[in-house]
Amino acid sequence: MNNKVVIIGGVAAGPKVAAKLRRLDPEVEITIIEKGKFLSYAGCGLPYYISGEIKEYRELMETPIGVMRDPEFFENMKRIKVLNRTEAIRIDRENKRVEIKDLESGEVSSLPYDYLVLATGAKVSIPPISAVDLNHPGVTLSPTDLAHVYTLHGVEDAEAIRWTIKEKLARRAVIIGGGLIGMEMAESLVKSGLEITILEILPEILPILDEDMGILVRRYCQSEGINIRVGEGAQRLEGEGGVVKRVITDKGSYEADMVVIATGFKPNDDLARKAGLEVGERGGIKVDLFLRTSDPFIFAAGDCIEIENLVCGQPAYMPMGSLANKQGRVVAMNLAGRREAFRGALNSVIFKVFDYTVARSGLGVKQAQNLGYDVEYSLVPAPDRAHYFPGAKQVIIKLVADKRSGRVLGAQMIGKGEVTKSIYALATLLNYQGKVEDISNLDLPYAPPYASAIDNLCLAANVLRNKLEGDMVGISSQEVEKKRKRGEDFILLDVRTPREYQNIRIPGSVLIPLAELPARANELSPDKEIVTICAAGLRGYEASLILKSKGFQKVMVMDGGMATWPYEIER
């Protein structure tokens, strides 16, 4: 083992490398260089600091026993040297030195290393939005030049947003970007008492989900009072007297006294590029299985690297704190002379938006199709525990598989119910390239407070198997809506009870309760396409089987039933 390890970046991967390496090697000299003031903080907790659910930002930087992870902590508890407020400005690979700048004094110096670790993280990705101060219309501004226009990257951003709210300087906020951070911010700002508009340039929010799932989350958020505009991109910010006043899109104008730009992150690989290290096509430092860069004396970990999507083998960018920690451990192991691989990840994501949990792992339908998979999926709404158990809540599971091999490609899950258990099982299964039929027989533990006797993930797998085995033909609500819009001549056959039908139904649907279907199937024209609908899918499926046994050829079951219908209804 060599003597000096220098780590650039002190938020997530960096401190993990340092702490684990210290445990593996009591002697090595470890130095962390961090541009910011704060170290080892939980960036993912910032939305909850803004909303006030977490009272003090120092809670995000404390150990579980309440010790602040500041330079003294690292020095005293771990014997790790920390230079914060210090920027690494250049890597001299030939002489194995890092040029650094003390951001307080401005002094430049250089540090020697035997091994260098790049944990430089991500940077905010801002689309081309123009900005103007109406009092100085001639001056070209960047959006964040206007006061109360923020991104959300570090503690300082969160502090500023919280201050703006606390000082009552904002009542109406526009969030630009309806991705994960945008939606978390929406919850956070609504809880802070602000009126929110979200602008998403894509046709649907949450591009990490398929659109049929995204629309359900959007409908839910809209029901919580958030104004969400999809297919509408911010083009210009207007301010007055240096303070933002409104956001102009291609379709309208939105008054705003705060704007949060949440249009995503990209790898902060500038230092690596300048040093001539290999970088991925869409950014991100290239690393091998052992997280070594193209320079054998330089490792990289965290939000600055490109990794492999384990499902499809493609290069991917997954800036997640959990992966940064795993990668940090791997780098430390390799630095200490052990041999540890980081194979890649699944793009597993979970987040909370109001009372909804949204989770995904692996590939979505469109993503899988673009990669050439022949895709089948199921969409199953079901309670998160025994339906009779107090507190049972619905979760909608979309399970995606490759038709040819039966291999599970991914899943998406949303709802008010408990989602983590299912996405944890699914992510684990993806790790082993599991098949849909594996899920059917997974021995997931069962008791009424925690699951149904037929677990909802298992149910989603069984429905998908019915499709894969040709017992069931599904049709998405989106396709049904398109048929309706085009005025196609088909039968929308609702097989629920009269009471359910009276309560809520799709306009134009006809009712034949399932129990009456065997006797009344002759009321239906055998030449027409029939789409069966029920509450969640089971009765629709049973109806399709009855119709098929009676010779009907063109029968499809609407995926998810009424529970996932996001379009027009009658009551």
Add this chain to the structure above:
Amino acid sequence: MNNKVVIIGGVAAGPKVAAKLRRLDPEVEITIIEKGKFLSYAGCGLPYYISGEIKEYRELMETPIGVMRDPEFFENMKRIKVLNRTEAIRIDRENKRVEIKDLESGEVSSLPYDYLVLATGAKVSIPPISAVDLNHPGVTLSPTDLAHVYTLHGVEDAEAIRWTIKEKLARRAVIIGGGLIGMEMAESLVKSGLEITILEILPEILPILDEDMGILVRRYCQSEGINIRVGEGAQRLEGEGGVVKRVITDKGSYEADMVVIATGFKPNDDLARKAGLEVGERGGIKVDLFLRTSDPFIFAAGDCIEIENLVCGQPAYMPMGSLANKQGRVVAMNLAGRREAFRGALNSVIFKVFDYTVARSGLGVKQAQNLGYDVEYSLVPAPDRAHYFPGAKQVIIKLVADKRSGRVLGAQMIGKGEVTKSIYALATLLNYQGKVEDISNLDLPYAPPYASAIDNLCLAANVLRNKLEGDMVGISSQEVEKKRKRGEDFILLDVRTPREYQNIRIPGSVLIPLAELPARANELSPDKEIVTICAAGLRGYEASLILKSKGFQKVMVMDGGMATWPYEIER
């Protein structure tokens, strides 16, 4: 496909076979024979009916949309014939007929079958406990001959217990058996206002857990006001005037006006035995991979069969409603001419006792050792989500692995925090014979409301890897307690902060805070065995590394730290 399928048993596996078979085959004649009045009910929900959390027992028999699953439901919705209050008394395999008895009229008749399915479930296993009515001391009674002595098997039992409580006929209850059902009943009866004593003949409650986990659950339940006596078996029940009055053990006598015998279940394989079908050594109908019995025209599923433990390949008995449903599906597939295997299960269990969740899957330490595995384990208390997130609660994870292969053998998890996610991931991993190192890099999704950046399951795996790789030597609290009891000369080195130490500590432990250890290690005798202790394990581990680097040879880390210490403490 043949024409007539007769299913004996109408609670879980039986109705599942019937419903799935109907979907696969619209023509086959399906008949369910059920001894009881009620069909297709959620037996696992009964404790919650007794406690009143579920108001009406019919909720346990309804579909999610509130339709009662009675014989008419099966007839009308599924075209399945149900004979309830009907007992199957003999199988005539030669002529392929089942002799049945109408329990209301007493009439005996017989039904022909092409295929028969045995879903006869479990029966209560009652140990040899004598019973006496002090008013009639000469008469030999069985325990349940005394009024207010119950088992918990079906709806009728639950009804009777609930009635006894409602009529205020019981104030003090003794539960015989501290297994899963006994503990669920304890919660249920405490919620009903009763004073509870649990008698467990084994040295610790919950034999599905290792003793070091069982004792932690017991300590918790005791703190909730339950009197639990371990290593103490009920020997005699005494009644007066036909009503139970007390329970006599080898160590004492417990007044009781209600007794619940919860000493487990065994497969109800009587009918199969009488028909000459093969039965496992410890009971349970033997089935092949396709759930066919030794008679190719007879299948079996649910609590009456013996299955394979997928971790070790041994025959096992796992009476779980979730498995009954999976097996029902498999039988239906095979009956319909598809080919579907049921490979076995993991003995995955989860249940709730007050605010604790208890879960396990795979093998425990003792079980694995008995099977010849060379076992290592980790015991890790950690918060269920980001420790700074409001509502974070502790979960204790015990992870068990085979030393030679690094393969995960099982896990046990207890605590007030969210446990399902971790046990779901673990059970899925066991299904693929995953290794400990796989867990370290599982891409489980992360956000502060749902997990820590280093997930607690991942943390447990990392600790276990440290042990497997020889970086850490653990010692259980049980072993430490034995050393203390034996008066051994060793150092119990607490490395927490003075404040933590003053708050709670193990008598006889000495304090050197971790940060001071490098400078103060010379205060410790290098010849003595040292056991390091902290709050949960990390600092103890770091202390052991510091001591080792200073030449100390005999250093061990107490597994789980103070968080899992169940013995004497000083404050």
